[in-house]
Amino acid sequence: MNLLLLEEADFIAADRVILRDRRLTHMQEVHRCVVGDSMRVGRIGGLMGSADVLRLEVSEAELRVTLDQPPPAKLPLTLVLALPRPKMLRRVFQTVAAMGVPRIVLVNSYRVEKSFWQTPFLEPEAIREQLILGLEQARDSVLPEVVIEKRFKPFVEDRLPAITEGTLGLVGHPGNYPPCPRGLDEPVTLAIGPEGGWIPYEIELLGKSGLNPVQLGDRILRVETAVTALLARLF
Amino acid sequence: MNLLLLEEADFIAADRVILRDRRLTHMQEVHRCVVGDSMRVGRIGGLMGSADVLRLEVSEAELRVTLDQPPPAKLPLTLVLALPRPKMLRRVFQTVAAMGVPRIVLVNSYRVEKSFWQTPFLEPEAIREQLILGLEQARDSVLPEVVIEKRFKPFVEDRLPAITEGTLGLVGHPGNYPPCPRGLDEPVTLAIGPEGGWIPYEIELLGKSGLNPVQLGDRILRVETAVTALLARLF
Numbered sequence: 001m002n003l004l005l006l007e008e009a010d011f012i013a014a015d016r017v018i019l020r021d022r023r024l025t026h027m028q029e030v031h032r033c034v035v036g037d038s039m040r041v042g043r044i045g046g047l048m049g050s051a052d053v054l055r056l057e058v059s060e061a062e063l064r065v066t067l068d069q070p071p072p073a074k075l076p077l078t079l080v081l082a083l084p085r086p087k088m089l090r091r092v093f094q095t096v097a098a099m100g101v102p103r104i105v106l107v108n109s110y111r112v113e114k115s116f117w118q119t120p121f122l123e124p125e126a127i128r129e130q131l132i133l134g135l136e137q138a139r140d141s142v143l144p145e146v147v148i149e150k151r152f153k154p155f156v157e158d159r160l161p162a163i164t165e166g167t168l169g170l171v172g173h174p175g176n177y178p179p180c181p182r183g184l185d186e187p188v189t190l191a192i193g194p195e196g197g198w199i200p201y202e203i204e205l206l207g208k209s210g211l212n213p214v215q216l217g218d219r220i221l222r223v224e225t226a227v228t229a230l231l232a233r234l235f
Numbered sequence: 236m237n238l239l240l241l242e243e244a245d246f247i248a249a250d251r252v253i254l255r256d257r258r259l260t261h262m263q264e265v266h267r268c269v270v271g272d273s274m275r276v277g278r279i280g281g282l283m284g285s286a287d288v289l290r291l292e293v294s295e296a297e298l299r300v301t302l303d304q305p306p307p308a309k310l311p312l313t314l315v316l317a318l319p320r321p322k323m324l325r326r327v328f329q330t331v332a333a334m335g336v337p338r339i340v341l342v343n344s345y346r347v348e349k350s351f352w353q354t355p356f357l358e359p360e361a362i363r364e365q366l367i368l369g370l371e372q373a374r375d376s377v378l379p380e381v382v383i384e385k386r387f388k389p390f391v392e393d394r395l396p397a398i399t400e401g402t403l404g405l406v407g408h409p410g411n412y413p414p415c416p417r418g419l420d421e422p423v424t425l426a427i428g429p430e431g432g433w434i435p436y437e438i439e440l441l442g443k444s445g446l447n448p449v450q451l452g453d454r455i456l457r458v459e460t461a462v463t464a465l466l467a468r469l470f
Contacts, residue, residue, distance in 0.1 A: 002455050098457070140454065220372060221333055221373065232463065
């Protein structure tokens with residue numbers, strides 16, 4: 001935890017918060033805080049800054065906060081991701097939050113196992129928990145938007161064109177395609193497939209909505225690694 | 236498993252192998268192989284190609300192999316990595332093997348907890364197991380070399396200069412440094428610090444051995460994500 005994130009409910013005054021949950025445990029056990037210590041904090045959806053520990057007891061801590069710094073810029077990106085297997089999904093939420101993706105659309109694909117859609121990790125609270133871990137890691141206070149699209153075709157045909165408009169549309173896909181571009185400033189819509197990749201029909205449909213295949217080389221990467229590698233290459 | 240890796244001990248003739256272990260289980264349970272199926276295979280340290288399933292029983296499979304393709308090129312890189320915490324270490328071994336790092340040096344650092352050096356994940360067989368998983372994922376047959384350097388100063392002063400010679404020496408480090416370069420063709424020696432980063436003394440010593448700091452932006456990434464992001468940016 002490189003940043004302590006504050007919820008609205010933590011505030012008892014404009015500059016005072018009370019913490020009682022895992023953040024208190026973390027302050028005590030990992031940071032070994034004492035009264036008078038200063039910590040980096042951020043208000044979820046708002047500014048970042050510092051907090052002084054005014055009071056620290058077994059069951060709660062009181063902090064005085066100064067919020068005066070903007071969070072780091074997000075990437076100019078919408079990430080369209082075929083739903084990964086549950087264990088990978090949790091890590092991907094952390095990774096995309098840490099890397100500054102502002103919007104992720106989880107979409108079905110032919111090679112997504114149907115059972116993946118039943119995972120409790122898709123519950124809003126479970127998603128938020130992983131996103132928060134990513135923000136705490138990277139020092140960011142703004143949650144990415146997560147959109148869930150269980151049906152591929154209606155999403156790609158009816159809603160994707162509006163997302164892609166005015167952006168560079170790309171699909172990460174192994175094969176004889178142009179290499180993924182580097183160091184872009186422009187907004188991008190990037191689609192990344194499931195384990196085993198998109199099927200040709202899906203590539204064709206994504207293409208009609210303005211997303212064209214690019215590749216990262218012969219190596220087949222796990223979804224989490226592919227996401228990180230593509231984002232690091234693009235921006 | 237996108238590639239079935241074959242050990243020397245599997246061969247009963249120049250073009251025949253017998254499999255009995257987790258690879259047999261994987262063929263049966265994940266790939267649902269039947270006699271006559273063809274699979275992608277690679278000989279560890281050698282060529283890649285395909286194998287036909289000649290015989291498939293509960294306890295063993297016999298395959299006829301044709302090895303005629305070179306493995307994918309490795310990155311022109313030596314990665315010097317402060318020893319990550321054990322759970323992260325396992326994933327990092329998979330990631331570096333998958334991404335094509337040919338040599339990784341695990342080194343001590345002030346912010347590496349001493350207990351990390353006791354992990355069973357540093358046993359040669361445990362390292363090899365994770366590297367194999369990475370190679371199977373990415374379709375590569377050549378194991379990276381792993382060097383363990385428990386003492387930072389003697390390694391950096393006495394052995395690092397010979398590694399760095401003739402390469403671009405870089406240290407991934409947050410701060411007011413030049414951005415990490417992109418799309419290099421030249422050989423690189425890249426050092427990546429522990430959680431919490433290198434201390435100034437370590438940065439100074441790495442600098443004397445030819446490694447200069449570069450940064451990836453304000454966001455603090457987990458070690459595994461930082462490794463992937465730096466490699467994807469550099470090459």
